[in-house]
Amino acid sequence: MGKVFDPALIIEFIPTLTKYLGITLEILIYSTILGILIGIVAAIPKLFHIPILKQMITLYISFIRGTPILIQLFLVYYGLPAVLMLWNIDITRMDALYFVIITYSLSNGAIFAEIFRSAISAINYGQTEAAYSIGMTRFQNFYRIIFPQAIRIAFPNISNSIIGSLKDTSLAFTIGVMDMMGRGETLIASTAHALEVYISLAIVYYIVVVILEKVFKISERYLNRYQPNGTATI
Amino acid sequence: MIDIKELRKSFGHNEVLKGINIKVDKGEIISILGPSGSGKTTLLRCLNYLESPDGGTVTIGDISINSGKVNKKEIISLRKKSAMVFQSYNLFQHKTALQNVMEGLLVVQKRNAKESKEIALEVLQKVGLKNKIDSYPSQLSGGQQQRVGIARALALNPDVILFDEPTSALDPELVGEVLEVIAKIAKEGKTMIIVTHEMNFAREISDRIIFMDNGVVVEEGTPKNIFVEQKEERTRQFLKRMTPELDYSI
Numbered sequence: 304m305g306k307v308f309d310p311a312l313i314i315e316f317i318p319t320l321t322k323y324l325g326i327t328l329e330i331l332i333y334s335t336i337l338g339i340l341i342g343i344v345a346a347i348p349k350l351f352h353i354p355i356l357k358q359m360i361t362l363y364i365s366f367i368r369g370t371p372i373l374i375q376l377f378l379v380y381y382g383l384p385a386v387l388m389l390w391n392i393d394i395t396r397m398d399a400l401y402f403v404i405i406t407y408s409l410s411n412g413a414i415f416a417e418i419f420r421s422a423i424s425a426i427n428y429g430q431t432e433a434a435y436s437i438g439m440t441r442f443q444n445f446y447r448i449i450f451p452q453a454i455r456i457a458f459p460n461i462s463n464s465i466i467g468s469l470k471d472t473s474l475a476f477t478i479g480v481m482d483m484m485g486r487g488e489t490l491i492a493s494t495a496h497a498l499e500v501y502i503s504l505a506i507v508y509y510i511v512v513v514i515l516e517k518v519f520k521i522s523e524r525y526l527n528r529y530q531p532n533g534t535a536t537i
Numbered sequence: 538m539i540d541i542k543e544l545r546k547s548f549g550h551n552e553v554l555k556g557i558n559i560k561v562d563k564g565e566i567i568s569i570l571g572p573s574g575s576g577k578t579t580l581l582r583c584l585n586y587l588e589s590p591d592g593g594t595v596t597i598g599d600i601s602i603n604s605g606k607v608n609k610k611e612i613i614s615l616r617k618k619s620a621m622v623f624q625s626y627n628l629f630q631h632k633t634a635l636q637n638v639m640e641g642l643l644v645v646q647k648r649n650a651k652e653s654k655e656i657a658l659e660v661l662q663k664v665g666l667k668n669k670i671d672s673y674p675s676q677l678s679g680g681q682q683q684r685v686g687i688a689r690a691l692a693l694n695p696d697v698i699l700f701d702e703p704t705s706a707l708d709p710e711l712v713g714e715v716l717e718v719i720a721k722i723a724k725e726g727k728t729m730i731i732v733t734h735e736m737n738f739a740r741e742i743s744d745r746i747i748f749m750d751n752g753v754v755v756e757e758g759t760p761k762n763i764f765v766e767q768k769e770e771r772t773r774q775f776l777k778r779m780t781p782e783l784d785y786s787i
Contacts, residue, residue, distance in 0.1 A: 429627035433686075436585050436621040437641035437693060438613055447644060452631050529631050529673035 312499040313506070316490060320503055324511070326400070326482040330472045333404045335465055338411025345416035350423060360416065367413035372406070372471050379406040380478045403475040407468060414464050422457035423449060455526040462519035466512055473508070483507065538563045538728065539584075539697060544593035545604075546579055553579045554590070555752040561697070564726045568739035570763075571749035572775060577732045578624075580749070581699050584730070585621050586612045598696045617645065620690035624702040626682040628674040634661060634685045635670040638692045646693065660688040664718045680711030684718050691722060698722070700731040736779050740764050748772045 345363065348356035367375065380402045384395045426449055434444035476485035487504050491497045539561035546554040553576045561567055569577045582588040584595055590604040597618040602611050620641075628637050635657055642653035661670055664684040674682050683703055690698050703719065704712045716738050723729060723742050733739050739746060739760070746763040748756045748771075756762075756769045767773050 427627075429623060429625055430629055432587050433621070433623060433627035433629070433689075435587060436616060436619075436623075437689065438617040438645040439641070440609075440613065443644050447640070448629055448631075455631070529633075530675060 306495050308498055309496065310499075312494075312496050313502050316487075316496075316500055316503040317507060319490065320483050320486055320500075320507055323481060323483040323486040324507065326480070327469070327472050327484075328511075330400070330403055330407060330475060330480075330482065331465070331469050334407030334411055334468065337404070337408035338415050338468075339461075341408060341412025342415025342419050345412055346419040346423070349416070349420050364413045364417060367410050372410055373474050373477065375410055376403065376406045376474060376478060379409070399478045399480045400475075402478060403472070403480050407471065410471075411464065411468060415461065418457045418460045418464070419453065422453040422460075425456050426452050458519075458523055458526055462515070462523070465519075466515055469512065469515065470508065473504075538598060539730075540594070540596040540601075541580075541584070542594040542596075544580065544583060544595065545591045546576075546583060546588060547591055553752055554583070556593070557749075557752075557754060559747065559754065559757075561728060561730065563696075564728055566723050566728070566742055566744045567730045567747060568743040568745075569730065569732045569747045569749060570734075570736070570739060570775070570779075571755075574751075575749045576752045577749050578701055581621070581701050581730065581732050584697075584699060585616055585619055587621070617693075618696045619699055620693050620695040620697075621699045621701060622683070622686050622690050622703050624705050626674070626679070626686045626706070628682055628685055628689070630674055633671050633673055634666060634677070634688075637674070637685055638688045641689065641693050656692050657688070660692045661685075663691070663721070664688045665714075678711060679707045680714045683707065683715045687715070687718055687722070691727075697728040697730060700729065700733070702732050702734065704733070704735060734779070736764075736776070748775065750775070 345360050347353070348360050380399070383402065383405070384393070384397075387394055430448055430452075431444055434448045439447070472482060473484040475482050476488055479485070481489075484504065487500045491500050494500070539559070541557055541559040544554050544557040545552070557576075557580055559567075569580065571577050579588055583590045584597070586595075586602070586607075589607065592604055594601060594603050595615065596602075597615060600611070600615045600618055602615055629640060632640065635654070638657035638661060639650075639653045642648045642656055643650065648656070658667070658670065661667055664687055666681060666684055666688065669677060669681060669685075672681075674685070677685065683706075687698075687703070700719065704715050707715060712735070716735065719729075719731070720738075720742055731739070731743070741760075743760055745757060746760055747754055748763060748767075748769070750771050756767060756772045758766075763772060764776065767776065
């Protein structure tokens with residue numbers, strides 16, 4: 304299979320692949336932002352025990368958790384156009400990139416919803432009572448007292464799932480999106496140096512993850528400044 | 538100034554308050570004593586509408602709320618009349634001592650940052666924490682946290698400050714510093730209602746003592762009335778358990 308292993312190609316392939324890193328990051332950024340918005344909206348019915356909506360959200364979360372992301376991607380890619388066809392809306396020509404972003408946003412949304420819900424429930428109710436007792440409204444209490452603390456609690460989980468999500472974007476090529484992985488596949492087809500391409504890909508993904516981890520770590524330290532062991536550098 | 542009429546509250550089948558009537562004048566310092574489960578804390582929380590009473594009327598200053606038909610606006614305006622000091626301090630963990638005290642001034646009273654800071658610094662000085670203004674709650678001792686809690690309440694200049702067992706969660710050696718601060722505020726003529734188990738403190742500081750048991754007010758009167766000339770057997774029993782040294786002093 305393939306040609307003789309040539310380590311020099313590993314370095315040579317990297318610039319070709321990183322030209323498509325932009326698409327990979329685009330998928331990651333859009334699906335994270337949309338995922339956070341979906342997550343906040345989806346967490347509300349569970350936090351406030353809104354009937355019917357709460358059950359629907361529970362079903363959505365359990366579906367996303369219980370199925371592989373690759374299958375979710377295919378379901379959206381083939382299923383969404385079929386459903387919209389019922390209303391005579393034709394999206395079969397829509398760029399595959401959008402299907403990827405929709406799928407990853409929905410998937411992130413479910414995970415973020417659970418992260419947000421547990422982070423908010425983790426804050427002791429006493430602080431809410433204190434906020435109410437000085438005359439704050441429910442909304443003021445949420446965005447001045449609860450939310451800033453919930454972000455801190457949720458942050459490590461959010462950063463983990465963003466990193467997971469980055470790696471998941473490598474599946475987008477299966478529906479024909481030309482991201483970094485997609486470019487790697489075409490490079491294999493044209494050069495037959497599969498191993499070299501996969502090693503190059505591994506290196507690039509790894510470096511991006513390391514950079515992300517570094518950024519998250521610095522942000523986390525800032526968020527933790529009021530914790531007993533947090534370094535107080537404001 | 539405070540008028541509580543026929544206040545009732547149940548949790549499930551457990552009737553915790555069975556029609557409480559209390560009047561408090563401006564500047565009066567009231568201590569509420571009683572065994573655990575007597576309804577003292579629930580009464581205090583009803584005054585702040587952290588619990589909604591099932592029956593009766595709560596009046597503080599010019600705001601009066603009949604239980605049953607209450608809207609959010611009424612509750613918030615009643616809460617603005619009072620401030621609560623909690624047993625477990627309940628400080629905002631992500632804010633410094635100064636920010637904790639400023640929060641209500643900024644957000645509820647809509648004062649500007651400069652004015653809020655001036656007021657906050659003044660009250661923090663009063664509770665003896667001028668040197669800890671930039672500390673987060675996690676960096677403070679229990680006694681210091683509770684003093685921030687008192688400063689947070691005091692800064693809002695409410696008609697009445699409600700103390701819910703302010704020293705019960707503290708290590709014994711830290712109780713003194715908190716009681717000292719409360720006594721200092723008391724001297725300034727602030728209206729206060731204090732739920733406490735500190736018998737000697739209640740005796741010294743209060744204008745009037747209310748003894749509650751089993752959801753009713755059993756007896757009320759001056760510290761002398763309650764501690765020395767009590768009329769009710771239940772009061773006598775309770776005090777005997779709480780202050781054994783009283784046996785020797787009589």
